[in-house]
Amino acid sequence: MQHARCFQKGFAxxxxxxxxxxxxxxxxxxxxxxxxxxxxxxxxxLETMQSFFNSMADAFNNDQTxxxxxxxxxVSNYIDLLTKNPDIPLFILSxxxxxxxxxxxxxxxxxxxxxxxxxxxxIEEANAGKIAMLHPMHFIMNMMGMIVFPFIASxxxxxxxxxxxxDFNDMMQQRKKMIPLWIKAILNTNPNQ
Amino acid sequence: MQHARCFQKGFAxxxxxxxxxxxxxxxxxxxxxxxxxxxxxxxxxLETMQSFFNSMADAFNNDQTxxxxxxxxxVSNYIDLLTKNPDIPLFILSxxxxxxxxxxxxxxxxxxxxxxxxxxxxIEEANAGKIAMLHPMHFIMNMMGMIVFPFIASxxxxxxxxxxxxDFNDMMQQRKKMIPLWIKAILNTNPNQ
DNA sequence: TTATTTATTAAACAAATGATTAAAACACTT
DNA sequence: AAGTGTTTTAATCATTTGTTTAATAAATAA
Numbered sequence: 001m002q003h004a005r006c007f008q009k010g011f012a013x014x015x016x017x018x019x020x021x022x023x024x025x026x027x028x029x030x031x032x033x034x035x036x037x038x039x040x041x042x043x044x045x046l047e048t049m050q051s052f053f054n055s056m057a058d059a060f061n062n063d064q065t066x067x068x069x070x071x072x073x074x075v076s077n078y079i080d081l082l083t084k085n086p087d088i089p090l091f092i093l094s095x096x097x098x099x100x101x102x103x104x105x106x107x108x109x110x111x112x113x114x115x116x117x118x119x120x121x122x123i124e125e126a127n128a129g130k131i132a133m134l135h136p137m138h139f140i141m142n143m144m145g146m147i148v149f150p151f152i153a154s155x156x157x158x159x160x161x162x163x164x165x166x167d168f169n170d171m172m173q174q175r176k177k178m179i180p181l182w183i184k185a186i187l188n189t190n191p192n193q
Numbered sequence: 194m195q196h197a198r199c200f201q202k203g204f205a206x207x208x209x210x211x212x213x214x215x216x217x218x219x220x221x222x223x224x225x226x227x228x229x230x231x232x233x234x235x236x237x238x239l240e241t242m243q244s245f246f247n248s249m250a251d252a253f254n255n256d257q258t259x260x261x262x263x264x265x266x267x268v269s270n271y272i273d274l275l276t277k278n279p280d281i282p283l284f285i286l287s288x289x290x291x292x293x294x295x296x297x298x299x300x301x302x303x304x305x306x307x308x309x310x311x312x313x314x315x316i317e318e319a320n321a322g323k324i325a326m327l328h329p330m331h332f333i334m335n336m337m338g339m340i341v342f343p344f345i346a347s348x349x350x351x352x353x354x355x356x357x358x359x360d361f362n363d364m365m366q367q368r369k370k371m372i373p374l375w376i377k378a379i380l381n382t383n384p385n386q
Numbered sequence: 387t388t389a390t391t392t393a394t395t396a397a398a399c400a401a402a403t404g405a406t407t408a409a410a411a412c413a414c415t416t
Numbered sequence: 417a418a419g420t421g422t423t424t425t426a427a428t429c430a431t432t433t434g435t436t437t438a439a440t441a442a443a444t445a446a
Contacts, residue, residue: 008290009205010203010205010206010287011206012202012203012205012206013203013204013205013206015402015403015404016403016404016405017402017403017404025424026424026425026426027404027405027425028405028406028407028424028425028426028427029423029424029425031404031405031406032423032424035405036404036405037403037404037405087290090283090286090287090290093283093345093346093348093349094203094283094287096348096349097201097280097283097348100348101348101352104348104349104352104353105352109349109352109353110352110353110355113353114353114354135364135367136354137350137353137354137356137364138364138367138368138371140350140353140354141339141342141343141346141350141368142339142375144342144346145338145339145341145342145343146334146335146338146339148338148342148346149334149337149338149341149342149345150334150338152286152342152345153286153334153337153341155286155289155290155293155294155297156286156289156297156302157330157333157334159294159297159298159302159303160297160302160303160306160307160330160333161307161329161330161333162303163330171328171330171331174328174331175331175334178331181382182335182378182379182382184382185375185378185379185381185382186375186378186379188378189374189375189377189378190374208432208433208434209433209434209435210432210433210434218394219394219395219396220395220434220435221394221395221396221397221435221436221437222393222394222395224434224435224436225393225394228435229434229435230433230434230435
């Protein structure tokens, strides 16, 4: 399923009639299966977040690859994913603001990220002095910010830089190579400057 | 005016009755002044974006300060602004996705950013080899991403890092000092690696 | 004052919308 | 074939919601 309309218009902006039509089923059937619009959206949000985060779980927990290589994989995969589905982040973050922590807990994204082999490697290298002693959350904010923010802000950025969709996508492809370099530069920065 | 409800729930999720009540005026009066919900929101979005971008215009066009110092000011001011009004970015970006380029043009944000003294300095220093030869849009994406993304994604980040609101705010204060250092590190990165 | 425009309100309207109902169609078992 | 439970649908309901109307109050002009 694509949930295209949901992603674009969000919970309040999406009509159950449109969802039913898009799915090719009767409106009453939608309620027969999901009981209410809210429960339907709970499922859509959950599924979407789950697939968004789980898509990286394998690479995250590979104990054969370096931290650096994991960053490269993560950046590359997410940029490809977001190029194909640019509406997902804004959808997730908008819906999440309404039902705050409930959904996040259900997915177990905290365990997925914070207890990953990736995080273990990060903390080890930080303790060993190989990279900057930087709170993991700053690292996540920077990395995800550099990856996700351009897609969230694409309307304004495309207008700002006179970028048609194709040029914007080209730029995102460039970022696949650049972001890992920038991350490395950040991790070599002395925080006590 | 605060537009609090609008910022939290967006166009589709906000009821005109609630806006009227919050403003302490009669519902019919709202239409008497603004003619329709859509036109009311056009004004709110426009005003909000204008204040968001214009708030930085002065510092941006100061020809007495260095590029580095401008980055520091920008980061610090925006983090303070977003700490006070964390709902603004998601509101702007959500509404912007519906009415794509129309609004952006009205504000003249393109002229404000791209023809600023700040940008001139950036391009000069890039040409002089003092900083990396990096497309200005990458620079903007990175800087704004590092500043704004944490606020947009705060629900998930706070849960991920076990951060109560106060700790989250502390972390944002830390970023005031860090982001300029990270930006500098990025601008010293050789892109042809 | 009186007239006229402007601001404000309570009430109502029409369309949209999430949900339900009751009946029909289908699948499966005995 | 008859019985039973499940799936699907057209029609309907009850609210919600953006907007309008018609009347009143307040301000302004004559």
